[in-house]
Amino acid sequence: MLDATLPDAQPEAHPEGPGVVSEQPPVARVVHRTAERWRLRVPARKRDLPYFIGLYEALRAQPEIHEVTINPVTGSLLVWFAPADAAALPDALTRDGLLQLADRPEESAAAHAFHVSVNDTRILVFLIILALSAYQLSKKQFLAPALTLSLYLIDLVAGLKLERDAAARAEQAAGCLDEQVAEGAAERAAE
Structure with a gap:
């Protein structure tokens, strides 16, 4: 589910330009988690709609992930998954190289x-x-x-x-x- 449709939302200036993946993917922090859902923030890509649409499509293709909701305006995303897939989720999130996790989910x-x-x-x-x-x-x-x-x-x-x-x-x-x-x-x- 795409969750970002503000007409006046302009991407913030990024060194690589909006929607472009640099050598080093942006850092995502796990800000909240439950047994079946994680909320992540990607502050470096806040208001970057092309990046979040690409991230949405890449994460939806991962077998461990059931649903993804993005909000480029706040730079956040929600990821739903089966509790049995929780251990494989960090790999699924970083598999396409579009983001990296800031800290270990256990922390x-x-x-x-x-x-x-x-x-x-x-x-x-x-x-x-x-x-x-x-x-x-x-x-x-x-x-x-x-x-x-x-x-x-x-x-x-x-x-x-x-x-x-x-x-x-x-x-x-x-x-x-x-x-x-x-x-x-x-x-x-x-x-």
């Missing part, structure tokens, strides 16, 4: 694991505060300790809800953008 995974562990810690804190609040209430200490723990608990729950709502809004906005791009591509194809 990016370690950074992602940090964020997961922070959320796990929040859940653990939530359970501890909930247990302490129940304990204080069982001792009929309603005012100071139980009230304080309850306020902490409410604050924690509200923060988790706000984060979940923000993630849902971001996902919805991304879906609306994909629909707009698809409609624009259909209109151009009809012309």
Whole structure:
């Protein structure tokens, strides 16, 4: 799926010119990954539509890659694959020589694991505060300790809800953008 159709988007100046592959391919960073999807950024080729179209076509031809979405305006791409192909993905991405990976994906995974562990810690804190609040209430200490723990608990729950709502809004906005791009591509194809 092509995701870049801004009429006023002009390629930034590249030493080799837009769409031209130099001796050294541009560096791509893995900025987010899940079991079935990687998001990569290629900042050196930001706004270079010919480069990203060539990259899209080359990656779609790779057997390990199921789907590719490009966004030249932001210099990013999404790559979907089967979890069984995750180990072969770095080779598939660099096979045609159109990009090179900046760091090993395992290093990016370690950074992602940090964020997961922070959320796990929040859940653990939530359970501890909930247990302490129940304990204080069982001792009929309603005012100071139980009230304080309850306020902490409410604050924690509200923060988790706000984060979940923000993630849902971001996902919805991304879906609306994909629909707009698809409609624009259909209109151009009809012309």
